[in-house]
Amino acid sequence: MDNKDNANPTILTASELPTRQIKKRKTFASDADAKFADAVSRRPLFLSDPFCDVSWSDGTESEDDFVEEPIDEQEIYDLISNITDPEHPISLGQLAVVNLPDVEITPPPSANSDPHALRRVLVKVTPTITHCSLATVLGLGVRVRLEQALPPNYRVDVVIKEGSHSQDDQVNKQLADKERVAAALENDTLKGVLDKMLETCA
């Protein structure tokens, strides 16, 4: 598996997976599209820089900003992009499982509204393969991460991005079920998997 010019295994592995997806798309996409895809895949690479891993943590700078500056999509993305994939030692950002354009906050954070008002955060996750049996675990990791990190007036909805998974509805329904999520967190096996995924977010 090791590649010869692999100076930094983390980065290289990261560059591999998104590329594989791009190649697949390339078969029916123009060069312009490929360029765009390149740009997309570069952003997660940037984030995956080992030094960034530390500074992207939510705790340090945001504490005081919660009230004054509303949480925006980028901040939500930063909270979840460092979650580690349950199968690979790679972040969900690097794998493009979570993508900035697939994070939506309603009402939008720009509005100068009541900071205590309810806000809905909708995250569409894109499992790496269509029959990914771990789609539920991925989604659960994202939901749990956001529920732990965001103030209580944020309602987190995690869904599978349309067309990316064959059992969207089933997975979405599970992820939306508060009781199931609560019970899952008391399941030691599942909790172990989740803790491992979220280890890289602290």
Added chain:
Amino acid sequence: MPPADTESPGTGATASSAAAAAAAVKLTALTPFKPELYDRAWQSIPHPTLPLIATAHEKSTTVFSLSTLTSHSTLSGGHTRSVRSVAWKPNLSPHKLCLVSGSFDSTAGLWRWEEEKKATGDDLEVEITAANNDNSSDKDDADEKDWEFALVLEGHDSEIKSVAFSPSGNYLATCSRDKSVWIWEDVGVNEDDDEWETVAVLNEHDGDVKAVAWCPDFGDSRGGKGRYSSDVLASASYDDTVRIWREDGDGEWVCVAVLEGHGGTVWGLQWEPKPEGTRFPRLLTWSADQTLRLWTLKEDDDEEEEAPRHAFGGLGGIPNTMRRSLKEEWECTATLPKAHTRDVYSASWSADSSRIASTGSDGVIAVYGEEAAPEAAEGAETSHAEASVELDGDVQMGGSGDDAGKTKSASPSTTWKVLGTTDYGHGPFEINHVTWCKRYDMECAPERRGVEEMLVTTGDDGVVRPWQVL
């Protein structure tokens, strides 16, 4: 964040056009029960007769006194995972308490509390009040001794979501993520003999069974038609349906109806506590689809005589009564006006006022009232026309076409209105449960204690909050 009292925009318009038959309702937050539980609490169930309310939270149950609004006792140590649901066993002597807890550890626990001292004429209520007058910290330890974890009911494969006693207390229903409903029968020779037998395992739901509810006993056999015993059970599921179960003459529990119409998980259900006249109670259900619905049994008064008119009459060799007993026809007769923007997790239908309260993920507490629809509704004001469209548009049960007129004439036409809503009932947190219960606290005028109704909400913030309803 202080809870704000606000009327939803839609409510105001409706209310102004109404004939003020149902007065607007305002909720005022009272002091929460002490101590606060700090972590998610799932539900709070009032004792059927005594001034006690039991809250399921984490791995334990805390019983609060409605007189002092403080903790009376804690039931802990019986479960390895969260307690999701509790139920009080009804019809016990006033010196005994019995409670069942349903847990994510897939078991249900049966707990008993017995007053140690010989009764001196004081009833439990007095004892509880006295015990709580000094809020000493060692009180809990003393009380915990009085709860005995008497029995564990094992059988479900995964989390138990809800537990419920039949009106007599002889049956207990439990339901689980394993898609089944279990019915347990109390076969002990006396009340203290804790022996329960599984009498049925109902496996027809296609998803988690979220809640079970027994039909109240009205002291008659309405709806039973002699073919079934009086006990009726309803179950709500992740499969978006509600099922109604009855026991046939041979001790078999059968599904007599599937109620389809909700567009999401049905989180819970409650039977109408005080049906009009001798009508069979309606069923209230609430769902992740953000709505609350009312379902009505189609009752044919003359069916015994006219039995052969049914298609079943043509089925040779099978007695008519048997064939017809297989199914009941239920239809959705109302969808309550929309008051929620996310999952409705809980609702409660008052036996006193017949008002319904609901709450859920949006932190809104809504109160609804039913009133007679104006007789000459046709072609009248727009608001009335809209209301009836809403009702008609939501009839989901099949096969109601020809009988629609007949059903309408049998059931008086009514509409439901939102009487008031309160946003942010638990600040920014989700509210998991709401229930009506009687006030016994000191702030309530003495002559109103045990009479005046309040609401109690239970939230993700671990707060159990009483609300004065004005």
